[in-house]
Amino acid sequence: MSYEGLNVARLLLPAVRWSSENGWDGYRDAIERGLEMGVGGFILFGGPVDAVRALTSELHSRSRHALLIASDLERGAGQQFRGATPLPPAAAIGWLNDAAVTERAGELTAREARALGVNWIYAPVADVDLEPENPIIGVRAFGTDPDNVALHVAAWVRGCARGGALSCAKHFPGHGRTVGDSHVEKPTVRVDRAALEKDLAPFRSASRAGVDSVMTAHVAYPALDPGGQPATLSTRILVDLLREEIGFAGLVVTDAIIMEGLTEGGSEATASVQALAAGCDVLLYPQDAEAVIREVQAAIGDGRLSRERVEDALNRTAAAAEKYASAPEGGCGGDDDRRWALDIAVRSLRVCRGTPELPSRVRLEEVEDDLGGPWPPYPRDAFPASLRAAGIEIAEDGAPLVAVYSDIRAWKGRPGISAAAQQKVRAITEAHPDATVVLFSHPRLAHELPTARHLLAAWGGEAIMQQAVVAWLTGTEGGLVELASGLDR
Template identity: 45%
Template sequence: MMPRARLVCPALRWRRGSFKSERTKIEQALPAGVGGFIVFGGTRAAVAALTSALRDTAGRPLLLGSDFERGPGQQVRGLTELPPPAALGYLNDLDATYACGQITGTEARAVGLTWVFAPVCDLDVEPRNPIVQTRAFGADPSLVGSHAAAWIKGCQEHGVMACAKHYPGHGRTTTDSHEGLPVVTGSAAELQAEAAPFAAAVQAGVASVMPAHVAYPGWDPSGSAATFSKPILDYLLTTFAFDGLVVTDAFIMAGATAAAPEAVAAVAAVNAGCDMLLYPTDWAGVVRELEHVDPDRAEHALARYGAAVDPGAWPRGRATLDEAELAEHQRFADGLSDRAVHLVRGERPQLGKTLSVTIVDDDVGGPYTIPPRDVFAKTLAAQGVRFPRNRTPDTRHLILVYAEPRSWKGRADLGPVSLAKLERLVPGASLVILFAHPRLVSQIPGDVPVLCAWHGQSLMQRAAARWVATRV
């Protein structure tokens, strides 16, 4: 076992209905001494079994985390989905955002996860940004900071580490760090002002911060991404007085390896001030290369990891989660999503009991699976709405537009195929439902009413269906 392996956090993915494909990785990584894992996918029972087995096999504490920006149901089937941060910012109800953090922390612990890679503290200030959009609470630094702080407190009060990302801000990028190294212009003073939500997160006691694979040459003239920038990370540690864990964004992203091969870049990240290396492609190669990290910096990073994983620092026992509590969480999420759905154009139309639905899906074509798109229609059908094969004179036509931030797209707006379909379909429509950022309403032709439902997740499809049901 290599002690510096504690600084590495590989990924475990649910594939073809199980985590079995990750068995070899687990069997090699735990004896090597890795500090934890990031988990993608799975069912409630499977994730609980996995985390328990990992800790039993390791015989030591581990940091086990997941991406829960939209609640635990974003990754774990059977747990609660929550509205995207942009919807929470729109509602601007800090008590509700705090409750979202509470639900996330409670349910994460119930399946053995102790680290959540959320909240996003970026500002939604660039309409061309291909990857932030509805993942951010909004554009105003004060609002974003307030909601991030509320979410962090709710999550961490239930024994789960939160992570403020992507320091000092990914909001002004026009390219995606999954695909390359974005460069954000602006002076150091301007960039530091826009990092205010991260200061609020630190003041709220956030346990970890994730720097961006983004370069800010006005702040660090070397052109290094924040992940590898000592001046930018020093500002976090000194000016903001952050004393928690600094964890990189995923090393599988092109922005991480734009300047050097993965293992060499990993050493540079730790030397610059990062403490943990998330989701490397070759975790074993990264572990071997960490022998070249500056000894003092390695010691400091290991101390920060030790403080984070210390069972005495956080309540590490599995929280209980019974079916009644889960149902209560779902009712809360449904109520919140109902409040977030709203018209962004036109007047509320009168719809009948006979509807037709056409889907314009801007998310099809990439390497990732998309959520089910039939939840909306099924929810309405359960309430007596008919969807005949052939339209009758009283049939009202609805168009559902799905357009989420997806790393493969490289754009923030609707693509040409989606636009062409809308030009053809909109003239006969009574309502367009936008499962996307509300600013995309500018791309919907004509003057048809447009309902904003924020995201294509099942939670928001059900909310949109309930909104429609009140007009049939």
């Protein structure tokens, strides 16, 4: 076997992260090396919209082939890029149960992504929220009912296509039942094949709707592959099930190849060869791209990986990149889109208990339960800034307003509210029984705050949900749109 003439680097998408201290400079060497090797594209994390446009324009113009410029935009382009429009979590949108809203969310996300030069969106999440103890999915899924999730996944895919970007249903064949985080371990889903039809329903729906790509889960499913391989490394799951039974013909992409659910302490290079052999087409987030390329080339040479399999992956990658191969075009972050996004965020809020109200003079009590992992939680500045913008005075002698931040986060290791955070809320609400408590997390966690008589749930702690809470409590929704432009993250 020979790898001559095969640019296997095109199967890799390294990550590029914005730093508030030095912009893209920390990744400049990786960018230069990636372009030199001929990687298939890059995954972008963070950055203001002008800086993102400048980078993607450069990448598109300098590459010798069409690039896939990708990003995790489950919550809209504003999830990553400051100045673009942020959206509520998928669970909040799913709870509204309006496919037209979901379709518009997909269209808006794609339209703004393309305006920034991003052509591949890692969304929608097609997992079903079937396990309340799941530490990684939760509000990222559209809901708990497979048929309803399938409806919203298809709507989002249709909207994304109309907006002009590639969609990606993830994490196949379903991460919604796990009680482990595949960033740090390989979870196993131990239910029978018939039960897994619930997990598969949204992926079947996505395929019928024309989804461009499917991202694999670093999760084992013995009912689908008795050998215990994670889906990313399983021919039975990726070829027999996804390709042949479901009939998906698009791009199959790994979740990040640095995750322990895939490598299990081994090398990303070895796992990459196994993933390609199993049926994956694109490898995400290599830390050592050169080592992966060398190992893939060696595997083609010694027969562990067929040239035909690699050619197939290269053909699919090229076709996907060429579908939307262009520099940035259009604008993002417009007032009309922001008003719509804030409106659906406000509509999604849930009163879990009592009558949440806001006094004119408050003492803001923040209960932080989102620490842990390599990345900081969402900034908390949108909540106090929005309160002040709405005319609410924040003072030490004011009535307490309790904000509990307890998002689903990778590496956090749990979905619920910690005992320490619960105790802080209990102490405040026992001393001030009429205090309003805002839970920036899934409404189902309300039972973990039993002493909160007046409880409003906001699905997540991102800026748009902080703004939505203030808009709901004060009736100043329209007046917060301009403020939102500076508080996107």
